[in-house]
Amino acid sequence: MSVVIVAxxxxxxxxxxxxxxxxxxxNGWSGDPVHAALGEDGRIEVHYDGVALDEPSAPVPIGQGQHATRVHQRVAAYAVVVDEDRLLMSRLAxxxxxxxxxxxxPGGGVEPGEEPxxxxxxxxxxxxxxxVVVDELVQVQSQHWYGAGADADEDFHAVRLIYRATCPQPTPARVVEVDGSTGDAAWVPIDGLEALPQTWMIGMARPHVRVDAGR
Incomplete structure (x- = not known):
């Protein structure tokens, strides 16, 4: 699934x-993401509240994996869910x-034909x-790397849509999916996040993790 940026x-x-x-x-724009939706052509459209720049910037060079046997762009969607002073988290298997x-x-890949x-x-x-009740799109993360994938050396591009969401009736967190990539789940105190081994995504999304976000 590919992505189109709209401003x-x-x-x-x-x-x-x-x-x-x-x-x-x-293309002469700057702005913040406001929403994402499945377009009529099957691509994910990410809309920005854009402001025109005085002049466009020069293109940023994009390296390529010289020995990659698979080039893969993955679009995924995740949620920042806060209940009082706790953040909903999942642990990778x-x-x-x-x-x-x-x-x-918590989150994962957007399936073909699925709304984010x-x-x-x-x-x-x-x-x-x-x-959960999904609210606004707060961030779009982009990470590009080369390395061993599940079955090949990959040139991998992760595009992550980060949403804020609320949980009207929190319950003890538990993994429902069988044989998935999640090994555990928990409501984690926000003041203890830094002590956990965590993905790059958490640091990037940290400004949107607020104690008052779930109230």
Whole structure:
């Protein structure tokens, strides 16, 4: 599934390995993400509240994995869910290559033909057993790396849609999905986050983890 960035009257496909911020700047725009939706052509459209720049920025070079046997862009959606002073988190299973045992936000890949909002709600339930109400899109993360994938050396581009969500009726967190990539789930005190082994995603999303966010 591919991504299109939208701002003003402009629509631009996100190239493999490219950060949406760089793509906007190339086309003379800056702004914040406001929502994402499945387009009529089956691509995910990420809309920005854009401001026109005085002049476009020069394109940012994107390296390529010289020995990669698979080029893969993965679009995924995750939720920042706060209940009082706790953050809902999931821990990656021990078999997950390169990130085994790390804590992260609940979420996962957007399936072909699936709305991102539906993907967030589905993944939160599968990974933590919680029914959540998905609110606004607060961040789009882009991470590009080369390395060993599940079955090949990959040139991998992760595009992550980070939403804020609420849980009207919190229950003890538990993993629902069988044989998935989640090994555990928990409501974690926000003041103890830094002590946990965690993914790169958490640090990037940390400004949106607020004690008052779930009230």
């Amino acid at each position: 003003g009257d402009g629509r631009w496909p996100l190239r493999h390995g490219q950060d949406p911020v760089d793509l906007l700047a190339e 021990d078999w997950v290559r390169g990130a085994a045992g790390l804590w992260t936000l 909002l539906d993907a967030v709600a589905r993944e939160c339930h599968e990974e933590t057993g919680q029914r």
